[in-house]
Amino acid sequence: MTAFELSGDHETFRKVVRDFAEREVAPHVAQWDRDHHFPVDLVRSMGELGLFGLVVPEQYGGSGADFTTLCVAIEELGRVDQSVGITLEAGVGLGINPILTFGTDEQKDAWLPDLVAGRAIAGFGLTEPEAGSDAGATRTRAVLDGGDWVIDGAKAFITNSGTDITSLVTVTARTGPDEISAIIVPSGTPGFTVEPAYEKLGWHISDTHGLTFDGARVPEANLLGRRGDGFKQFLAVLDDGRIAISALAVGLAQGCLDVSLRYANERHTFGKPIGSRQAVAFSLADLEVSVEAARLLTYKAAALKDAGRPAKAVKHAAAVAKLYSTEAAVAATRVATQVFGGNGFMEEYPVARFYRDAKILEIGEGTSEVQRMLIARGLGLPVS
Template identity: 75%
Template sequence: MTYSTLSAEHEAFRSVVREFARAEIAPHVAQWDRDHHFPVDLVAKMGDLGLFGLTAPEEYGGSGGDFTSLCVAIEELGRVDQSIGITLEAAVGLGINPILTFGNDEQKAAWLPDLVAGRALAGFGLTEPGAGSDAGATRTKAELVEGEWVIDGAKQFITNSGSSITSLVTVTARTGTRTAADGTERPEISTIVVPSGTPGFVAEAAYDKLGWHISDTHPLSFEGCRVPEENLLGERGRGYAQFLATLDDGRIAIAALAVGCIEACLEMAREYALERETFGGPIGRKQGVAFQIADLAVAARAARALTYEAAAMKDAGVGGQELKQAASIAKLYATEQAVTATRIATQVLGGYGFMEEYPVARFYRDAKILEIGEGTSEVQRMLIARGLGLPVE
């Protein structure tokens, strides 16, 4: 039984997504994982269910729902497979939301309908070989020449960036320099929409990753890539602030994905502990096993509480430092507990947990990236400490 403070409508929606995941994902996910196959047909079905449009206005084909509903959907997909969960999270949080939040009417009308319907996907090109957590160290440049942005540089680890239905990538780039209040020169970071197929923009071969085998992830290169001046997203020089706002929401959504991972591990470990017998009885009667599973139940409930508290704050219009603190706390706790949960579940299953034929092995591989993507655990601790007034660097 699921206990939560969510509304009856949220719980009814949870049941819909859970049934969808069991019917459309569970029977195929092991094979997709082995083949490193990105299921475009499934994306279309997710679009038909309205998952990509949960937070988008009706005028663009969305349902105008709340952020909590998106977290519920991500959690439920993540209970069956983390790669599918991150596909939804990145498609909405990193693909749709920047355009929805910072785009003008023309940009929204041009890009959002297909993204909201699941006919297309979009990526967010932030991370670079030398600029991960230090996003201010961006080296990709964009120069305005005769009404066009000429982009040169490289991005890495970009989700939903090279699939057959990827329509665009929003890219952060240096567009000049600005003088800070202390008199120092600092890079001016802006965000620019680059459509797929633009000459000079290449999604390189997909990564061979430890986990998230189903997720579409590529390095990107830009060489003399030209896009119209009007592809600037939002105000010039506000790209860094836009990225920070985008990540606050994304951290809550990643926490929801981690909750799904913990719940899956709890379910797998509990079922196995009831079925597996040694010395004349189920292993679940042994305290060494039962106590570990009890710890998973505690972690699941605590992670869910932190995650949905942050989501509720987002829906209530809470912003600034209060939301940032709640998002970082939820992301840090839920993701670290997810990694621990996969270790415990694998241990409970013993040798079977080490076999790829059992889902727990896939969850074990998939979990580690949760502590890295959208801000590492170290970055979250730094942000939380700063929120407490500590002058940490």
């Protein structure tokens, strides 16, 4: 087995998640999308299947699987619907991972069991109205007062932050002139306001809000990791997240290929299936190439992480995978929509939802421009 082939166990697990997605997600997703409905019961079912605990040690209710296994799950959910895929990706990568990686034993014991079981979900408050790609420009502030952190500021575009089962949001805040720290803020904390849900182009099933902090007070013990390590922590979180987003993009591209192949065989013009037309056949052949390339890049990056390779190598592979896979996914939706013709513009067909959902992949957890900058730096270029 090469480093980029999935094991038999991975492929067996893929079938389990694919069956779950086809059974529990596919029949409902169009209606959920129209209603902008966050399916809490589905999240609980995902928890019961063990999806939120894949990379979590058994002592906290997880299965202690490798990161590649999580990517397989995200890919298979994303193949059916991107909103459901990002709910898992963010729930683990941005909700569980910061606490699992940087939290104290007390913090892990307090928060992880419910998050792993799908009884609760958590968000990660990094982006701000004036601090997106330039995350170091964080303006949210936290000061110590009588044994509490008092937080003031605002966050933007925070996933899983306002559901009925959201238990906490980990936020980055300035705790000194040249110091950014991460702090756990439980839902319902006085002074912590979840703003109304965004009206988004896509990801209609995913939960996304702005957050406001006006004198929000939490115990000093809610500091996550060491004071001043917040910037370093979220960079590490994003490195893992880029591989996971790449897996989500692979799922979207594969989903586009699957539905396009089916349609190309079923749809007839001039007495023949449109798949017999060279223009359509070649488009889908090219799409197959891009899907396979994206998948190989994604699971190469995941394999490097699982093998404990140096952080620099993983960061570079993650950037390469995220850049290629997300841009390939956006291109895949254009191909699929074109294959469907006028029907591709109709919401009754899944390619319309795929088309709307795709663009954010090139933006979230590091834009394509940021990935190109990281790749160039990895090549030794003095890019700023």
